[in-house]
Amino acid sequence: MNALDFLTDRAAKLQPRIAVVLGSGWAGLTEHISNPVQIPYVELNGFPQPSVDGHGGTLWLGHIGSQPVAVMSGRSHGYETGAVDGMVWPLQVLKALGCHTLVQTNAAGSLRADMPPQSLMLITDHLNLAQRSPLEALPGNDRFVSMVNAYDQELNRLAALIALAQGTTLFEGVYAWFLGPQFETPAEIRMAQLLGADAVGMSTVPETILARHLGLRVLALSFITNLGAGLSNEQLSHAHTLSQAQQGSAQASCLLADIIAALP
Template sequence: MTDTALDRLRARCADQPPRITVVLGSGWGGLTARLQDAERIPYAELPGFPVSTVAGHDGALWLGRLGAHRLAVMSGRKHVYETGEADGMKLPLRTLRALGCEVLVQTNAAGSLRPVMPPGSLMAISDHLNLSQRSPLVGEAGSERFVSMVDAYDPALRQHAQAVAQSLGTPLHEGVFAWFLGPQFETPAEIRMMQGFGADAVGMSTVPETIIARHAGMRVLALSLLTNMAAGLSNEQLSHAHTLAQAQAAGDTAGDLLAAILSTLPLA
C-alpha cells in the first residue's frame, strides 16, 4: 500500500470517509451518474492504482454518496489476463480498506451456463470456483495468509440484495461463479465441464478481488450481469464487443438495482 495514495484520499474525504467500496465491471458503469456529491479521481493521480487496458473501463475512482452511505467506486479493474499476475487489485483494495471501507460490492459481466438465466439476467454470486488456481496472496508471510473462503460472499448481504430486487420487481438469480483466466473465451468442452462442476456463470474477474477483500476482513457482495450464453450453448459469436453491447442494453436495470442495494446496505 502506498502512503501517497492513502494520504491523497484521506485529504479528500477526511470529514466522512467511505465505508463501502464498489468495483464496476462491464455494463455497470451507469452507477457513477447516480452518485450524489460525486468527485472523479483518475487512477493516474493515485500511485499504485491500476491503469486498465480493457475497453469500457473508465479508469477512475469516484467518491460520492447514495442514500446515507459514502462510497468509493472503482470504475475499472486490473484483470489477471492483462499481466498474468493475480495481485493487481491488492494495493487499491487495501488502500480503500485502510481508508475505512468495510464492505466490497463487486460487479461483472459474465456468461450464463443455465437456460433459466438468458442474456440480460442478473445473478448474485453465492460461491465461486477458482479454476485458474491463482491467488493474490502468494508471497504473503505468516499464518494470516491462510484465509477461510467459507461464506466468502456474505449471506446477509445477499439476503439484502434479494429483498431489494423483490421490492423492485427485478429477478435476481443466485449461483456459483467460475473464474477462468482468459483473455480467450472458454471452449464448449470447458463449459460442459463447468456445468458438471455445478457452475452457473463464468467470467474473467472477481475471484482475486474477493480473496483480497476477505484477507483484509471485508464483507463481500458480488453481482453478475449475464451478457451471453457460454460457449456452445447458443449460436452467438462471442467477442468483447458483443459483451459490451449486451451489457449496455441491460445497463439501466442493473444500475437501478445496484443503486437501490447500495443506498440501503446494512452496515454494522
C-alpha cells in the same frame, strides 16, 4: 504523496464505508453518486491502469443515498499482465479509508438455459478454476484465509429482498473464474457445468479473496451478457459483451444503487 495519504486528505470528510468495483455493464452506477469527486487512477500510485474497453480508470467518492462510497470504475484483470495481485494495493487503501464492505460487479456468461442474456445473478459462491491467488506473495500465516461464506449471506438476503420489492428477477448462482483473455471452449463450459457453476467470467474472484483477507464483507452481482460457448449459436467477442452490457446497464445500476443505499 502516496495514494493512501492523498485519498485520506481528499476523503477526510467523506469517510467511505462501502467500496464498489464496477465491471462491464455497471458504469451507470456513477450517475447515482451525489456530489461526486472524481480522481483518475493516474493520480493514485499503485492503482491499475485498465487496458480493456469498457473499464474506466477513475475512483469516485461521494454518496449513494446516505451511504458514503468509494467506487472504482475499472479493475485490474489477471489476463492483462499475467499477475493476479493487481488489486491488492487499491483494496488495502479502501480498507484503510474505512470501508468495511466490498460490492463487486462483472459481466458473465450464463451456463443455464433459464438465465438468458440481460439477466442479473447474485453470486453465492465461486470456483477458482484458474487456481491462482493474489495472496501468493504476501508474507505470514494470515495468507491462509477461510473462504467459507466468502459472499456474505446476510447481504445476499438483503439484495434478494430489494430485487423482489422492485419486481426485478435476481438469479442466484456459483461463478466460475477462468483467467482468460480467450473465451472458454465448449468442453470447458461443460466441465464448469459438471462442477456446479452457473456463470463464468474473468474477474471478481481475486478481489473476493483479497477482501476476505482484509476482513471485508463481500456482495457480488453478475450481468449476464451471453450463453457460454457451445450453448448457443452466437459468436462470442468482447464487443458483443460490451454491447449486451450497455443495453441493460440502466436497470442493473438502479438495482445496485438501491442495494448499496440499504447496506448496513
